[in-house]
Amino acid sequence: MADLPPEQPDSTDENKAVPVPAPQLLVMPPNDAIPSMVWPGTEGETAWAIPVQIPSGTRGYALFVPMVAAPASVPAVEKPVVKPPVTTPKPAENTTPKPPPAVIPQRPAPQRPAPQSPPYAARPFGRYEPAPSPWQAFRKKNWPAPKEAQGWAVPAGVLAGALGFLIFLPLDRVGIGWFLGWLALTLGVGFAVHKSPDLPRRERLIRAGWAAAALALMLIPAFRNAWWLVTFSVLGAIGCTALAIVGGRQVRSILFSLIAAPYAAFAGIPWVRRHLKASPNPGIARRAFFSVALTVVVLLVFGALLSSADVAFSQLLDDVIPDFAIGSVFQWIFLAVAGGLLAVSGIYTLTAPPKTSSLDTEGRGRFGLIEWAPAGAALVLLFGGFVAVQFTVxxxxxxxxxxxxxxxxxxxxxxxxxxxxxxxxxxxxxxxxxxxxxxxxxxxxxxxxxxxxxxxxxxxxxxxxxxxxxxxxxxxxxxxxxxxxxxxxxxxxxxxxxxxxxxxxxxxxxRWIPATTVGLAVLMLLGLAALDPEGYVASRNAARYAGSGKIDAWYLRALSADATPALTKLPDPVRRCTLSWIAEDLKEPDPWYAWNLGRVQARQALKELGPGAIGNQKDCKSADQFDLPKTRR
Structure with a gap:
C-alpha cells in the first residue's frame, strides 16, 4: 500500500490542517480494461485506505487502481413554497387589492455521514467471499486435491476394480471370489499409483502392510462359513483398506480414515473423468467400448451354437457362466459401481495423501493432581477389593x-x-x-x-x-x-x-498403541479362522453328549457347513436332526467363484455317510428329549 502524501493546510482556516484526498491502491483480479474506482468520500475529508489480503497461492496479477475523489455534495437550494389560498364564500365585490400569497421557507435536508469502510477486504465486482468452513480449511491445508495428469493408468485402475468385483464377487454365498475381487482391486490401485512420489518409503511399507492384512481377512470367506466370523472378517478388511488408502496411526487419524475413504470415492469422480477428457488419444474410450461389445456378441453367438452341439461343453458353460435374470443385472451394476468407487477412493487419495499427522495432536493437561488423584486412588482400592475376592474364587x-x-x-x-x-x-x-x-x-x-x-x-x-x-x-x-x-x-x-x-x-x-491394537484385532480374527470355531463347537458338544447324554440339537443343526465333519460322528437320532439343514443347503453345487473349503469338506463327509443317514424335521422332534431346557438354570 502506497504511503499517503503530506497533508496541506486549507486556505479557509489557517489554524486547522485539512488533508487533501490522495490516490489509494486496491488489489484487483487481472482485466484488460479496469475502470477507475470512485473514492467513497467527499472532498476535504481525511483520506483512508482499504486493507487487502492476498491468500497464498492466488492466481493472477496484482493490479493497482487509483481512487478518484467524488465531487463534494452541493446543498439543496431553498425554493419558496406557495401556500394555496383558503376558499371561503365570496362576499360582495370589493375593490380592495388582495395581499400576496404567504411564502413558507423550507429547511435544508441534513447531510448523511459518509459510508464507513468495511473491516475486511472489499471486492470491486461481485459480492464478498464467504469465510471457508472448517472442512474446507482442513482440505486446503492438509489434503489438497491431486494434480491434473494425463494418461490411461488411472482409468485402467478404476476399471480393474469394477471388473474385479463384477466378475469374482459372489453375494449369495461366501467363497474364493471375495479374495479374488479384492485382489483385483488392490492390483488396479497399486498399478495406478505406483509412481506417486508423495509417500515416503516407510509409509509405503505401512500402507502395503494394511493392504496385505485386508487380503488376508478376505481369505477367510474362502475357508470358513460361520456367518459371524465372515461378517467380522469383511468389516475388518474394509477397515484395513481404509487405513491402506488414507493412513492413520492414532485414534483420531484412524477414525478419520473411516470417513475420508468414502468421501474420496465421490470427490475423486470428477478428477478421474478429467483424465478421460485429457487423454492424448480421445477416441480410445469409444474404441474400447466397441471392442467389448463386439467380444460379447461373438461369445454369445458362437457359445450358443457350441453349447447346443455338445452336452458336456454346455454343462461346462453352465458352471462357468452365472444364471442370468433381471435381478442379476442390478446385482452386477451394484458390484461394478462398488468396485469402481473403491478404486477411485484409493487412487485419488494415494495420489495426494492427506496429512493425518495434523489430527494426532498431544493432549494438554487439564486436570491437576488434586482433581484426578482421589478418584483414581478410590478406583484402585475398589478394584483391589474385587480382585481379592476373585482370587479366593x-x-x-x-x-x-x-x-x-x-x-x-x-x-x-x-x-x-x-x-x-x-x-x-x-x-x-x-x-x-x-x-x-x-x-x-x-x-x-x-x-x-x-x-x-x-x-x-x-x-x-x-x-x-x-x-x-x-x-x-x-x-x-x-x-x-x-x-x-x-x-x-x-x-x-x-x-x-x-x-x-x-x-x-x-x-x-x-503413540503406537492404537495401530497395534488394530493389528492385534486382525490377528485375532485370523486365529479364530484357523481354530474353525463352529467345528470346534460341534466337536465339544459331541464329546459332552457322549459323557453326559445332554446336547442342544436345535442349536447344532443351525450351524454352518464347518460343523458337518464333527456332526457326522453323532449317533442317531441326533445326527439325523443336526445334519438336516446343512444337507439341504449343500444340495446345489457351487460355481467356481464361490469355492469354499468348508463346504467341500462338508459335501465329502455327507457323501461318505450316505443319504440314508440324513434326517428331516421328524427326526428333530424325536430329538427333543436330548435338548437342554430353553431357560438356562
Missing part, C-alpha cells in the same frame, strides 16, 4: 462359592460376565482419559500417574482373567457356541491392550 473353586453364595458354580459364572466386560471397557476408557488429560508437569505428578495407571492396568488384567474363567465354566456346564468363543477372544484382546498400556507407561511412549 479362582483358587477356592466351586466349594467356596457353594459355601458363601449358595449358588452353583455355573450360576455364579454366568451371573457377572457381562458386568465384568463393561468394567473392562470403562477402565480402558478411564486410563486413556487420564493418560491424555492429566497434568504431569511436575515430577511428583508423573510418578503418581505412572503408579496409578500401572495398578489399574494390573488389576484390570485380573478382572479380565476372572471374566474369561466365568465364561469358560459357563460353556463347560451348558454348551459351547461360536458367539461365546468370539466374546472370549475379544476379552482376551482387551487384556493384551492393558498389558500394552502398562509397557507404554514406562517411558510415556504410547
Amino acid at each position: 479362582l483358587f477356592g473353586g466351586s466349594r467356596h462359592v457353594l459355601k458363601t453364595a449358595g449358588l452353583s458354580y455355573s450360576q455364579y459364572a454366568r451371573s457377572g460376565f457381562w458386568q465384568l466386560v463393561a468394567v473392562t471397557l470403562l477402565s480402558l476408557a478411564l486410563i486413556a482419559a487420564l493418560a491424555r488429560w492429566a497434568k504431569r508437569d511436575q515430577p511428583i505428578e508423573r510418578l503418581l500417574l505412572r503408579v496409578l495407571l500401572g495398578l489399574l492396568c494390573a488389576l484390570s488384567v485380573v478382572i479380565v482373567a476372572s471374566a474369561l474363567s466365568r465364561m469358560w465354566e459357563y460353556q463347560r456346564v451348558y454348551s459351547f457356541t461360536g458367539e461365546r468363543i468370539f466374546v472370549m477372544a475379544s476379552e482376551m484382546l482387551l487384556g493384551v491392550i492393558f498389558v500394552l498400556i502398562a509397557v507404554a507407561g514406562i517411558k510415556w511412549q504410547g
Whole structure:
C-alpha cells in the first residue's frame, strides 16, 4: 500500500490542517480494461485506505487502481413554497387589492455521514467471499486435491476394480471370489499409483502392510462359513483398506480414515473423468467400448451354437457362466459401481495423501493432581477389593462359592460376565482419559500417574482373567457356541491392550498403541479362522453328549457347513436332526467363484455317510428329549 502524501493546510482556516484526498491502491483480479474506482468520500475529508489480503497461492496479477475523489455534495437550494389560498364564500365585490400569497421557507435536508469502510477486504465486482468452513480449511491445508495428469493408468485402475468385483464377487454365498475381487482391486490401485512420489518409503511399507492384512481377512470367506466370523472378517478388511488408502496411526487419524475413504470415492469422480477428457488419444474410450461389445456378441453367438452341439461343453458353460435374470443385472451394476468407487477412493487419495499427522495432536493437561488423584486412588482400592475376592474364587473353586453364595458354580459364572466386560471397557476408557488429560508437569505428578495407571492396568488384567474363567465354566456346564468363543477372544484382546498400556507407561511412549491394537484385532480374527470355531463347537458338544447324554440339537443343526465333519460322528437320532439343514443347503453345487473349503469338506463327509443317514424335521422332534431346557438354570 502506497504511503499517503503530506497533508496541506486549507486556505479557509489557517489554524486547522485539512488533508487533501490522495490516490489509494486496491488489489484487483487481472482485466484488460479496469475502470477507475470512485473514492467513497467527499472532498476535504481525511483520506483512508482499504486493507487487502492476498491468500497464498492466488492466481493472477496484482493490479493497482487509483481512487478518484467524488465531487463534494452541493446543498439543496431553498425554493419558496406557495401556500394555496383558503376558499371561503365570496362576499360582495370589493375593490380592495388582495395581499400576496404567504411564502413558507423550507429547511435544508441534513447531510448523511459518509459510508464507513468495511473491516475486511472489499471486492470491486461481485459480492464478498464467504469465510471457508472448517472442512474446507482442513482440505486446503492438509489434503489438497491431486494434480491434473494425463494418461490411461488411472482409468485402467478404476476399471480393474469394477471388473474385479463384477466378475469374482459372489453375494449369495461366501467363497474364493471375495479374495479374488479384492485382489483385483488392490492390483488396479497399486498399478495406478505406483509412481506417486508423495509417500515416503516407510509409509509405503505401512500402507502395503494394511493392504496385505485386508487380503488376508478376505481369505477367510474362502475357508470358513460361520456367518459371524465372515461378517467380522469383511468389516475388518474394509477397515484395513481404509487405513491402506488414507493412513492413520492414532485414534483420531484412524477414525478419520473411516470417513475420508468414502468421501474420496465421490470427490475423486470428477478428477478421474478429467483424465478421460485429457487423454492424448480421445477416441480410445469409444474404441474400447466397441471392442467389448463386439467380444460379447461373438461369445454369445458362437457359445450358443457350441453349447447346443455338445452336452458336456454346455454343462461346462453352465458352471462357468452365472444364471442370468433381471435381478442379476442390478446385482452386477451394484458390484461394478462398488468396485469402481473403491478404486477411485484409493487412487485419488494415494495420489495426494492427506496429512493425518495434523489430527494426532498431544493432549494438554487439564486436570491437576488434586482433581484426578482421589478418584483414581478410590478406583484402585475398589478394584483391589474385587480382585481379592476373585482370587479366593479362582483358587477356592466351586466349594467356596457353594459355601458363601449358595449358588452353583455355573450360576455364579454366568451371573457377572457381562458386568465384568463393561468394567473392562470403562477402565480402558478411564486410563486413556487420564493418560491424555492429566497434568504431569511436575515430577511428583508423573510418578503418581505412572503408579496409578500401572495398578489399574494390573488389576484390570485380573478382572479380565476372572471374566474369561466365568465364561469358560459357563460353556463347560451348558454348551459351547461360536458367539461365546468370539466374546472370549475379544476379552482376551482387551487384556493384551492393558498389558500394552502398562509397557507404554514406562517411558510415556504410547503413540503406537492404537495401530497395534488394530493389528492385534486382525490377528485375532485370523486365529479364530484357523481354530474353525463352529467345528470346534460341534466337536465339544459331541464329546459332552457322549459323557453326559445332554446336547442342544436345535442349536447344532443351525450351524454352518464347518460343523458337518464333527456332526457326522453323532449317533442317531441326533445326527439325523443336526445334519438336516446343512444337507439341504449343500444340495446345489457351487460355481467356481464361490469355492469354499468348508463346504467341500462338508459335501465329502455327507457323501461318505450316505443319504440314508440324513434326517428331516421328524427326526428333530424325536430329538427333543436330548435338548437342554430353553431357560438356562
